[in-house]
Amino acid sequence: MVTKEAQQMYQARAREALAKAHLTITEAESAAIEIADMGLGEFERTGLAIILYVNTERCCAKELIMLPRQTCPEHRHPAVDGADGKEETFRCRYGTVYLYVEGEAASPIQAVVPAGSEAYYTVFHEIVLHPGEQYTLMPNTLHWFQAGADGAIVSEFSTKSRDESDVFTDIRIKRLPEVAE
DSSP states (O other), X not given: OEEHHHHHHXXXXXXXXXXXXXXXXXXXXXXXXXXXXXXXXXXXXXOEEEEEEEEOSSOEEEEEEEOTTOEEEEEEOOOBTTBOOOOEEEEEEEEEEEEEESSSOOSSOSSOOOTTOGGGOOXXXXXXXXXXXXXXXXXXXXXXXXXXXXXXXXXXXXXXOXXXXXXXXXXXXXXXXXXXX
16 A cells, blocks of 8 residues: 555656656646555555556557566466456567566576565566567466666557456555555
8 A cells, every 4th residue: 555645756756757758648647647556565666657548448558657676566467257368568668677478587587576575476588678679468478577777668558458357476466556645
């Protein structure tokens, strides 16, 4: 859970990162930046800021704004009510992103698995994305990612997003944010 004060601070940091990357958003988008702390209360280490542009039955577009070395924990997008899970393309817009999927593990990996959460990270095939590079994940693909030392901004283009249905390896994760006054 994140406090209202912390939420506002992290939203401001996300706006600063977007400005540094020369990405413009509207006032309404700025006010609606989601601070997803994954319910762990350690946003600077595990979580991300999200701007949702569109999410229809057919497509979704978001910006994922990450602090330096911040991690989005391991998860997958399963089928929901007979519909395929989310297919998503990550396009790096700023910084470096270390993306991990199933496959031959890199040794060593360039990301740093959050201390105390090592048991919840199981895939280590490494894909490194720099600005302008992208990678597409098929539905139900187990994955996690981490920003590099300068943070990162990723544009996500996907089929319908059902974040509340994401399955995280770490059962402590609560995907939908809770904000305390």
